[in-house]
Amino acid sequence: MNWATIGIIYAKEFRDTLRDRRTLISMIVVPTILMPGVIFGMLTVATKIVTRARAEIPRIMVIGGADSPGVRAELERTAKFRVESASADWKTLISDKKVRAAVEIPPGFEQALRSGSAPAVTLYDYKGELKSGFAVDELQDFFSGLRSRATARLLEEHGLSARIARPFEVSQVNVAPPEKVGGNMFGAVVPYFFIFLCYIGALYPAMDLTAGEKERGTMETLLCCPAARTDIVLGKFLMVLTGSLFAVASSMVSMVITLGVGASALGAGAAAAASHAAMPTVDPLGVLGVLAMILPVAVLFSAALFSISLFAKSLKEAQSYVTPLTFAVIIPVGIGVLPGIELNARLALVPILNVSLVCKEMLSGVWHLGYIAEIFGSMALLAAAALAVAVRMFRSEDVIFRT
Amino acid sequence: MIEATLLTKVFRDKKRGEIRGTDAVSFRAEPGRIYGLLGANGAGKTTTLRLLATLLRPTSGTAVVAGHDIVREPDKVRVNIGFLAASTALYARLTAREMIAYFGGLNGLGGPDLRARITSLADELDMHDFLDRRCDKLSTGMKQKTSIARMLVHDPQVMIFDEPTLGLDVMTARSIVRFVRDCRGRGKTVIYSTHVMSEAEKLCDVIGIIHGGALRAEGTLDELRARTGESDLEDCFVKIVEAESKP
Numbered sequence: 187m188n189w190a191t192i193g194i195i196y197a198k199e200f201r202d203t204l205r206d207r208r209t210l211i212s213m214i215v216v217p218t219i220l221m222p223g224v225i226f227g228m229l230t231v232a233t234k235i236v237t238r239a240r241a242e243i244p245r246i247m248v249i250g251g252a253d254s255p256g257v258r259a260e261l262e263r264t265a266k267f268r269v270e271s272a273s274a275d276w277k278t279l280i281s282d283k284k285v286r287a288a289v290e291i292p293p294g295f296e297q298a299l300r301s302g303s304a305p306a307v308t309l310y311d312y313k314g315e316l317k318s319g320f321a322v323d324e325l326q327d328f329f330s331g332l333r334s335r336a337t338a339r340l341l342e343e344h345g346l347s348a349r350i351a352r353p354f355e356v357s358q359v360n361v362a363p364p365e366k367v368g369g370n371m372f373g374a375v376v377p378y379f380f381i382f383l384c385y386i387g388a389l390y391p392a393m394d395l396t397a398g399e400k401e402r403g404t405m406e407t408l409l410c411c412p413a414a415r416t417d418i419v420l421g422k423f424l425m426v427l428t429g430s431l432f433a434v435a436s437s438m439v440s441m442v443i444t445l446g447v448g449a450s451a452l453g454a455g456a457a458a459a460a461s462h463a464a465m466p467t468v469d470p471l472g473v474l475g476v477l478a479m480i481l482p483v484a485v486l487f488s489a490a491l492f493s494i495s496l497f498a499k500s501l502k503e504a505q506s507y508v509t510p511l512t513f514a515v516i517i518p519v520g521i522g523v524l525p526g527i528e529l530n531a532r533l534a535l536v537p538i539l540n541v542s543l544v545c546k547e548m549l550s551g552v553w554h555l556g557y558i559a560e561i562f563g564s565m566a567l568l569a570a571a572a573l574a575v576a577v578r579m580f581r582s583e584d585v586i587f588r589t
Numbered sequence: 590m591i592e593a594t595l596l597t598k599v600f601r602d603k604k605r606g607e608i609r610g611t612d613a614v615s616f617r618a619e620p621g622r623i624y625g626l627l628g629a630n631g632a633g634k635t636t637t638l639r640l641l642a643t644l645l646r647p648t649s650g651t652a653v654v655a656g657h658d659i660v661r662e663p664d665k666v667r668v669n670i671g672f673l674a675a676s677t678a679l680y681a682r683l684t685a686r687e688m689i690a691y692f693g694g695l696n697g698l699g700g701p702d703l704r705a706r707i708t709s710l711a712d713e714l715d716m717h718d719f720l721d722r723r724c725d726k727l728s729t730g731m732k733q734k735t736s737i738a739r740m741l742v743h744d745p746q747v748m749i750f751d752e753p754t755l756g757l758d759v760m761t762a763r764s765i766v767r768f769v770r771d772c773r774g775r776g777k778t779v780i781y782s783t784h785v786m787s788e789a790e791k792l793c794d795v796i797g798i799i800h801g802g803a804l805r806a807e808g809t810l811d812e813l814r815a816r817t818g819e820s821d822l823e824d825c826f827v828k829i830v831e832a833e834s835k836p
Contacts, residue, residue, distance in 0.1 A: 194694040198683070205682040403678030407739070410642045410672035411695040412664055583645050 187420070191413045195421025199395060203425060209390040213429045217383045217437035222444035224379065235316070244286035244321035247272040247279070251291030257332070258291075266324050280312050286321035287311045302340045374523045376441070377476060377545030380434055381519045381538065384480055385487045387433025389508065391426045392491035397504035405586065419492075419580040423573065426488040434480055438473070475548035475558075482565035483541055487515070489572035493579050499588055514538075522546060534560055537568060590778050591618040591641060591747060595650035598636050598802075610636035612802035613650065618780050618795070620746070623773050625793025626782040627826060633802040634782035635674070638751045641780065642672045655746045655778075668696065671740035674751035681725035685716060685735040688724060689742050696743035703742075710738040730761045737768055748772050750781045754788065766792055786823045796822075800830045 203209050243265075249272040251258055262269050272288060279285040288310040298304035309325050312318040338348040399405040408418065494511060498504035515538060521527060522542025529543040540561045547554060579585045598611040611633045618624035628634050639645045641652055643663035652659045655669035679688050686707060693703045711717050714734045719727055724735060733753075740748070750769060754762035769792060772779050783789055789796055790810060797807045806813060806829045810822065817825045 191695065194691070198680075198687075198691050201687070202680060202682050402681065403676050404680050406644065406674065407677040407679070407692075407736075409644050410667060410670070410677070411692055412667040412697070413695045414664060587639075587645065 188414065188417050191417040192421045192424070195413065195418055196424045199391075199422055199425035200428065203391055203394070203429065206390075206394060209394060209429065212390045213387050213432045214436050216386065217433040218440045220379065220383070221437045221441040224375070225441070225444050239317045239320055242317060242320075243268055244317060244324070245270065245284070246321060246325065247276045247285050247288040249276065249288055249290040250293060251295065253294060254291050254296035256296050260332070261289075261328065264328060266328070267321070277310070280310060280318070283312070283315065283317070286318045287325060289325055299336055302336070374525070374546050376549060377542050378519050378523045379437060380476060380480055380545070381483060381542060382516065383433040383437050384430050384484045385491075385512070385515050388426050388430035388484065388488040388491050391429035392488065393495040393498075393501055393504040393508065395422045395425060396492060396496040397498040397501050400498075400586075401500040409586065415581045416577055419577045423488060423492055423576060426492050427484055430484040430488050434477070434484065438477070469549065469551055472549040472551065475553075476545045479541055479545055479548070479558075479562060479565075482562060482569045483538070485569035486565060486572050489569060489576045493572065493576045496576065496579050497585055497588070518542065529554065529557055535564075537565065541565060590620055590656070591616075591624070591652060591654050591780060593617075593637075593641070593650070593652035596637065596640055596647055596652055597649045598640055598645060599648040609633075609802045611640060611647075614799070614802075614804045615650075616797055616804060616807060618778050620778045621773060621776045622794040623769065623779040623781055623792055625789045625796045626780065626799055627784070627786070627789045627793075627796050628782070628799035629784055629830075632784075632799045634784075634799055635751055636802070637799065638672075638674070638749050638780065638782055642670055642749055643667055644672075668743070669745050670747045670749055671743075671745040672749045672751075673736055673740045673753050675753065675755035676751075677736065679724040679727075679732055679735055679739070682723060684721050684723050685727065685731070685738070686720045688735055689738045692739045693742040698743065706742060707738075710741060714738055729757060730764070733757065733761055733765060737765075745777075747778045748780070750779070752782055752784070754783070754785070786826065790822045798826055798829050805829050 203213075245268040247270050248258055248261070258269065261267060270285075273279070276285060276288050280288060290308040290310070292305040292307070295304050295307070307329055309322055309329075311322040334351075337351045341348050341350060399408070409415075490511065491508060494507050495504040498507055518536060518539035519542045522539050523546075527533070527543065529540070529547055533543060534540045534557050540557075544554070544557055544561050548558075594615050596611055596614045597609065600608045600610050602608055614633075614637055616624065626634050626637060636645065640647050641654055641659065643659050643666050646663075647660065654666045657665040657669065659666050679685075680691075683691065689707050689710065690703060693699070693706060698706060707720075711720050714737060716731075716734050716738065719731050722731075724732065727735065748769075753765050753769075757765065766788065769779060769781060773794075781793060793810075795807065795809055796813060798805045798813075806816065808816065813822070813825045813829075814820055817828045819825045819828055
C-alpha cells in the first residue's frame with residue numbers, strides 16, 4: 187500500500203466529483219434540504235390537520251330519543267355539536283364523512299335514568315378517522331358527565347354524599363425531561379434519515395467511480411498506469427466513503443440549524459395551538475452516539491455499493507443492480523421506526539435494523555452498552571468484509587474487463 | 590524491447606466455452622523499430638496488447654517488456670510503458686493539464702519537475718491554447734494530443750498503440766501516425782496494432798499477421814511479399830489468413 191498514490195487518486199476523484207452536478211445533489215443538496223423539509227413540513231402539516239380537526243364543530247345524528255328530549259336539549263346546549271335527527275341513511279353519511287358520528291338513545295332512556303337503571307347508549311363512529319374520533323371523544327365526555335350528574339342526584343336522593351362515587355382523583359404528571367420526550371418521537375425518525383442518507387451519499391460516487399469509468403473508457407487509461415490495484419481501489423473507496431459521510435454531515439448540520447432556528451421561529455404561536463407539535467430537542471450525546479454508530483455503516487454501504495457497481499459495465503446497469511440493495515436498506519431501517527419495536531437480543535443480530543434501533547435508543551437517552559458494543563463490532567466486521575470483497579473484485583480482470 | 594514467449598490467454602465464456610484470445614504468440618520488438626500487429630477485428634490484437642500492458646494476466650506463456658516480466662513484475666512493466674488505445678479515454682471533468690498531471694503523479698512525478706514536463710509536452714504537441722480547458726470541451730484532435738501527452742508524461746521506453754486511429758478523421762489520424770514515427774526516431778520500442786493495410790504498409794518495420802489469436806506470419810513488408818508472391822499487402826494478408834484457415 188502506497189499512501190502517496192492513494193492520496194493522488196483520492197484527490198483526483200474528489201476534484202472530479204465536486205465537478206459532477208448529479209453527485210453533488212445526492213451528496214450535499216438533498217441531505218441539506220431533506221432534514222428541515224421533513225421537520226418543518228411534517229410538523230406544520232400535522233399541526234394544521236390536528237388544529238383544523240379540533241376546530242371543527244362535528245355534525246352528529248341522534249337515533250331515537252324522541253321520548254328523551256332533555257338529553258337532546260342538553261347535547262345542543264353544549265354547543266360542541268351540530269345535532270340533527272337521524273335520517274335513514276345515517277350510516278352512509280358517516281362513511282361519506284358528511285356526518286362525524288351518531289348516538290343511539292334507547293326508548294324510555296330519560297324515564298329509566300331517573301330510577302337509576304337506564305339501558306345502554308350506543309355511539310357510532312368511523313374508526314381510524316381523525317375527525318370522527320374527536321366527535322366520539324366529545325360524546326364520551328358528554329355522556330360520562332351525564333352519568334356523573336345522574337349518580338350524584340341518585341346519591342343525594344338516598345341521603346348520601348356525592349363523594350362516595352368518587353372517593354379519590356387520579357392526576358398525571360410528566361417527569362421525562364424535554365429531550366427524552368423529543369427523543370422518543372423524533373429519535374425514531376432521525377436514525378432513519380441518517381442511515382438512509384449515508385446510503386444515498388455513497389450511491390452516486392460509487393456508481394460514477396466504477397461503472398461510470400468503465401462506460402466512459404477511462405478505466406483502461408487508469409489501469410495502465412503503474413499504481414497498484416489496491417491503491418486505486420482504496421483511493422476510490424475513500425471518495426465513496428467521503429460522499430456518504432458528507433451526506434450525513436450536511437444533514438446533521440442542517441438539522442442542528444433547523445432545530446435552533448425552528449425553536450425560536452415556530453415558537454409560541456404554533457406551540458400553543460398544539461403543545462405536542464413544539465420543536466423537538468435532541469440530546470447531543472445521543473447524536474454523537476448515532477454518528478459513531480453510522481461510521482461502520484457508511485463503510486459497509488460504500489464498499490457494498492462500490493463492489494456492486496464495479497461489476498456493472500455501465501451506469502444504467504449499475505443502477506439496476508443497486509435497486510434491490512436500496513430496498514434491503516430501506517426496509518430494515520423503516521421497521522426500526524415503527525413504534526413498539528424495541529431492541530432485543532434477537533433483533534440485535536439483524537444488520538441495519540439493529541443500527542436503526544440502537545440509534546433510536548441512544549437518542550432517547552437509553553444506553554445498553556452490551557448491545558452497542560455488539561452492534562458496532564458486528565457492523566465493523568461486515569464493513570471490513572465488504573471492503574475486502576471490493577478490493578478482490580477490483581483485482582479480478584473478469585470484473586474489470588467484463589464483456 | 591518486447592519479447593513475447595508463447596503468450597496465451599484463454600477466456601471462459603458460458604455460452605461459447607473456452608476462447609483462445611491469444612494463442613501461443615511469440616515475437617520480438619526491438620527499440621527504434623515499429624512492430625505492427627495486423628489483423629481483422631477479433632483476431633486477438635487487443636488481447637495481446639492488453640497482456641503486454643499487464644491489464645490482463647496471461648493464462649500461460651509470458652513476455653518481457655523493458656526488462657521486466659509481465660507476470661512477475663507487472664507494476665514495473667507499467668512504469669516503462671505508454672499505452673494508447675481507441676478505448677483509453679480522458680476524464681471529461683478534468684482539464685487537459687490536470688489529466689496529464691494526474692498521470693504524471695501516478696507515475697511518481699511531482700512538483701516543479703512535473704510542471705516543467707507538462708510545459709515541454711505542451712510545447713512539443715502545441716497544446717497551450719487548450720491546456721486549461723476541460724477534456725469534454727475539446728475537439729477530437731485536441732483529445733488525441735492530450736492522450737498522447739498523458740502517455741508520454743513519464744517518458745516510457747516502450748509504446749503500445751492499440752488501433753489509435755480508429756474513428757479519427759484523416760488529419761488527426763495523420764498526426765498520430767507522424768507521432769508514432771517520432772517515437773521510433775527517439776529509439777522507443779513501438780508496437781502498433783491495426784486492421785488498416787495502408788497504415789501497416791506505411792508505418793511498420795516488421796509486420797506480424799495475427800488471426801484467430803495466433804501469429805500466422807511475420808516479417809518485413811518485402812519478406813511477406815516474397816513469401817506469398819503478392820505485391821499488395823492486402824493480397825499478402827488474405828493469402829496468409831486463408832492458407833492457414835484451410836486444413
